[in-house]
Amino acid sequence: MLKVYNTLTGEKEKFETVEAGKVKMYVCGLTVQNYSHIGHIRSAINYDVIRRFLEYSGYEVDYISNFTDINEKIVKRAEEEGLTPSELADKYANAFLEDIREFNIKAADKYLRVSENIDEIIEMVATLIEKGYAYEVNGNVYFSVESFDDYGKLSGRSLEEMQAGARIAVQEDKENPLDFALWKKVEKGEGWDSPWGEGWPGWHIECSAMSMKRLGATFDIHGGGVDLIFPHHENEIAQSEAYSGERFVNYWLHNGTVNLSGEKMSKSQGNFFTSREVLKEFSGQEVRYFLLTRHYRSPIDFSYEKLEEARTSLARIKNTRSQLAKVLSLDINSASREGSGKKFFERVIEKQKTFIEALNDDFNTAEAIGVLHDLVGEINSYINQKEFTLNEKNFAILEETEEVFLELAEILGLEFEIESDSVVDNDLVEPLINLLIELREQARENKNWEEADLIRDRLKEIGIEVTDTPRGVEWKVKEKIKAKNNIRKITE
């Protein structure tokens, strides 16, 4: 049974959907004004795993996100780059979609754009005025926080507390300094026509209008970074529930920040790594793995040293995937009377169960990865034991083990290519390597160690690792080469 931590109640709750078998989720996306950084990617990966796990659990998921393509920052950045605001937004929205592919993040079912939903937003603002929750002053429309009794229920603060410690500059035309804009007046020619004159939607209203339009007045999951709890999500709740008179969202999920030396990575602070610069050094897979080793609600400290460790740790899992594939490609020894592997398979199934339980407990990917390593240990022990031979019985069991292993990895979005084949797409290369390996084998048979080692060392220099296993010689392409190939893909 799935339990999720709900920011609204501060507790882990049993997960029940509005509509049986269907999950409607909305995740706050980004303002498309620049390239994405690792903080954005953590959020995207987090909700991607949640989505994958929900799908694995049998739900049909409608996963919606947004691109904020109208605001001051976009206009300013567009001027800097000599583009129109909409060109700039397109450029960075497309860049984001390219980036998430590198991290194996599934695209949302729909990315809603503010500029394409102005009518809905205007309708919503007008209704809020009608119902007495909002007021217009000089072409600006504000939401009156005092008119909404539950204001503060998500972030756990009261109006009195907030007013006491307010650091918000008092704005003349607001009735209460905490009132927030639903519609902002702008210069002629820059905005959209509305009953209150030309303007732009306020920041919070877009998510409310667009999510309700697509998912209905009440939907299951709304996610985003912890830094959005207040004021963004608090305001979304206020305006949405005031508008519809119904509960807006059942489960509010918030992921922790990515930190650099303990400080939150953020654009405005200037302390951030863009996804693109990180991808020059590490594969998307490695970054993804690293981010998932920490529970999603906790902050995570980012560094290249930590990524190096993650690379080594992930390599252990990848190595097992390759070995398993190689074992399954061996000839079956039908005369073998060795064990059937039944006990081994029981342990595999047990690990599978534990893995699923971990994710059922508020998507605990850190624990799940631990279990994946347990499973790797089981597989390694089994296929590397001295007396191991492949026979009909354990072949079937190992095939099923491979299935389980890949299935679990895929929930985390980890997909492994079989390493020896992954980069070699040239029909010439593979036979050539095999030829060199044959020569080395001959040298070894003649105990010509010098020549054998020379071949191994030279291959290593060009990025091909040769290993002698109990099953014979195996080779694979080293990680760094592959990471570089990834970069080439996105920069070309």
Add this chain to the structure above:
RNA sequence: GGCGGCAUAGCCAAGUGGUAAGGCAGAGGACUGCAAAUCCUUUAUUCGUCGGUUCAAAUCCGUCUGCCGCCUCCA
């Protein structure tokens, strides 16, 4: 100043009442011509501090210390 969170081995990290997962690094052994990989063993009598509750606490309560987030744009 207000509200909230976190503190677990050399490092990273799970664990929210029943006696400390997992990874990285380190040590020893097996295997190997050597190496790599892999396997086995080993590395916290203890979970920031001081108290309290309980038969039992890393887990609950209080205290202190340190760090972080939000209160302004933010994933």
